[in-house]
Amino acid sequence: xxxxxxxxxxxxxxxxxxxxxxxxxxxRTQETTFLRWQDPAVVARGEGLYRAHCARCHGxxxxxxxxxxxxxxxxxxxxxxxxEHPDYALFQLVRDGVAVxxxxxxxxxxxxxxxxxxxxxxxxxxxxxxxxxxxxxxRANHDRVNVMYGPYNRAVGELIGAGGG
Numbered sequence: 001x002x003x004x005x006x007x008x009x010x011x012x013x014x015x016x017x018x019x020x021x022x023x024x025x026x027x028r029t030q031e032t033t034f035l036r037w038q039d040p041a042v043v044a045r046g047e048g049l050y051r052a053h054c055a056r057c058h059g060x061x062x063x064x065x066x067x068x069x070x071x072x073x074x075x076x077x078x079x080x081x082x083x084e085h086p087d088y089a090l091f092q093l094v095r096d097g098v099a100v101x102x103x104x105x106x107x108x109x110x111x112x113x114x115x116x117x118x119x120x121x122x123x124x125x126x127x128x129x130x131x132x133x134x135x136x137x138x139r140a141n142h143d144r145v146n147v148m149y150g151p152y153n154r155a156v157g158e159l160i161g162a163g164g165g
Contacts, residue, residue, distance in 0.1 A: 032150030033143070035124060035128045036125070036128045036162075037129075037139070045122075045129075046124075046126045049118065049122055049125060049126050050126050053114065054076075057073035058075055061076045061133035061134070073110075076130045077134070083138045083142040086145050086148070086152065087127065087153045087157070088149065088152045089149075089152075091120075091124070091127065094127070097113035
């Protein structure tokens with residue numbers, strides 16, 4: 001009987017400790033992103049860059065401005081799927097033209113590579129602007145995606161000088 005009580009107490013401690021660790025891990029969302037969607041200056045700069053380099057094909061999220069006729073690019077608003085991808089994957093797609101999920105280069109006629117055209121900080125600003133336009137529920141979903149890919153986001157953030165959180 002005592003042995004059973006000790007094992008039960010031990011199991012409860014392990015479960016509580018595991019729950020606490022999971023909570024701490026999930027609470028570190030800010031440490032798993034390098035986008036600055038809550039920084040008004042970054043978002044404003046990103047919006048200007050987005051309008052100059054992206055809006056023609058993707059439209060402007062958060063507005064009624066649509067893509068130019070004949071462009072079938074994914075919209076970055078709630079109707080699109082941009083939020084399904086972690087920061088590092090979005091960054092690599094826009095900068096280098098590589099779809100991280102399958103490591104396949106994207107046709108530059110379909111999606112230009114912006115490495116050499118925009119700085120890494122510019123690209124972070126553009127992506128930050130996009131995220132700032134999403135409804136709170138989509139931003140929360142994107143944050144959960146970023147938690148799953150936190151080590152990759154931290155690594156890329158450090159490499160490009162964006163840091164985490």
